[in-house]
Amino acid sequence: MTPAAPDSASPRRLAVIHTGGTIASRPNPHGPGVTPQGAPSVPGLGGVSITEFQPFTLPSPHVTPAHMLRLARLIAEVAPHHDAVVVTHGTDTLEETAFLLHLLLPPGTPVVLTGSMRHAEEVSGDGPGNLLDAAQVALHPAARGRGPLVAFGGDIFDAHTVTKVHTTAVDAFGGYPGPIGRIDRVGETPHVRFFAGPEAHAAYAPEHLNARVEILYAYAGWQGEGYAEAAARADGLVIAALGTGNLPAELLPLIERTQKPVVIATRTHAGPVIPVYGYAGGGATLVQAGAIPASFLNAHKARLLLLVLLSLGYAREDIARVFAEGTF
Numbered sequence: 001m002t003p004a005a006p007d008s009a010s011p012r013r014l015a016v017i018h019t020g021g022t023i024a025s026r027p028n029p030h031g032p033g034v035t036p037q038g039a040p041s042v043p044g045l046g047g048v049s050i051t052e053f054q055p056f057t058l059p060s061p062h063v064t065p066a067h068m069l070r071l072a073r074l075i076a077e078v079a080p081h082h083d084a085v086v087v088t089h090g091t092d093t094l095e096e097t098a099f100l101l102h103l104l105l106p107p108g109t110p111v112v113l114t115g116s117m118r119h120a121e122e123v124s125g126d127g128p129g130n131l132l133d134a135a136q137v138a139l140h141p142a143a144r145g146r147g148p149l150v151a152f153g154g155d156i157f158d159a160h161t162v163t164k165v166h167t168t169a170v171d172a173f174g175g176y177p178g179p180i181g182r183i184d185r186v187g188e189t190p191h192v193r194f195f196a197g198p199e200a201h202a203a204y205a206p207e208h209l210n211a212r213v214e215i216l217y218a219y220a221g222w223q224g225e226g227y228a229e230a231a232a233r234a235d236g237l238v239i240a241a242l243g244t245g246n247l248p249a250e251l252l253p254l255i256e257r258t259q260k261p262v263v264i265a266t267r268t269h270a271g272p273v274i275p276v277y278g279y280a281g282g283g284a285t286l287v288q289a290g291a292i293p294a295s296f297l298n299a300h301k302a303r304l305l306l307l308v309l310l311s312l313g314y315a316r317e318d319i320a321r322v323f324a325e326g327t328f
């Protein structure tokens with residue numbers, strides 16, 4: 001694929017939205033560690049006019065679905081006036097923001113998220129390169145119609161599958177089956193290649209994200225501790241279950257008795273949840289008991305989808321259909 005051709009007649013318009021994270025962080029002048037302080041500097045790009053926005057400046061563990069909804073609304077507002085949008089974000093919950101934006105935004109103007117693993121004052125900081133990559137991917141014609149992407153360490157990921165795979169390495173993102181594209185540079189010329197075409201996409205428009213969805217994490221010997229309390233508090237549950245979506249036998253009667261939607265994801269790092277096993281607590285018995293398989297979504301992305309659908313007032317059967325048909 002050819003590199004993005006600069007249009008010398010009218011500058012392309014890029015919106016860069018800063019939200020915090022390590023890419024915006026420096027040593028804390030008032031206490032321990034590093035903290036987000038302001039916005040990272042955006043590299044100049046020939047023939048591109050850049051407008052910057054800073055709706056909030058947070059470490060990403062402090063980012064909530066309400067912040068993500070605010071960000072989605074800001075992107076929807078600026079997208080019609082720009083050719084592309086870049087979002088800088090902390091890496092810890094970057095995949096959640098990318099996936100929620102994917103659920104909420106129509107796949108028109110490209111949106112590319114990035115961040116960094118090393119802060120602005122570290123030797124070999126990865127922020128400037130990642131930000132330049134994100135801008136060049138977002139401005140590339142082949143990025144259109146794909147929904148939000150993540151550019152990190154030269155790889156390009158889609159919002160469905162991207163996940164943080166390392167706590168400190170600069171190649172911190174991966175996910176099964178892997179990147180959908182790659183950006184490299186020869187001199188200043190970006191070379192962007194996509195390995196896959198755009199996927200089908202549904203955009204949901206909830207007015208709020210006030211439903212309560214909790215995640216429970218399965219382990220060998222779990223007898224359901226915490227389940228009843230979570231089921232009473234929440235509007236829906238996601239369980240990061242074992243393997244293809246199996247649980248200890250003690251969970252089966254608890255799930256059978258739960259009227260609220262219970263989505264079964266997996267704590268395994270790749271592969272689908274499918275109803276294979278018929279022993280008590282096996283995936284086939286959980287589905288028979290009314291549980292909803294999360295397909296390929298990890299637990300925290302399944303939680304966001306369930307949050308959106310519950311906030312829109314979807315009933316259990318409609319939620320099950322969305323997960324089964326993959327309309328997300």
Ligand SMILES: NC(=O)C[C@H](N)C(=O)O
Nearest residue numbers: 021022059060090091092
């Ligand atoms: N590399 C990072 O951005 C991690 C940081 N804790 C954050 O998510 O805000």
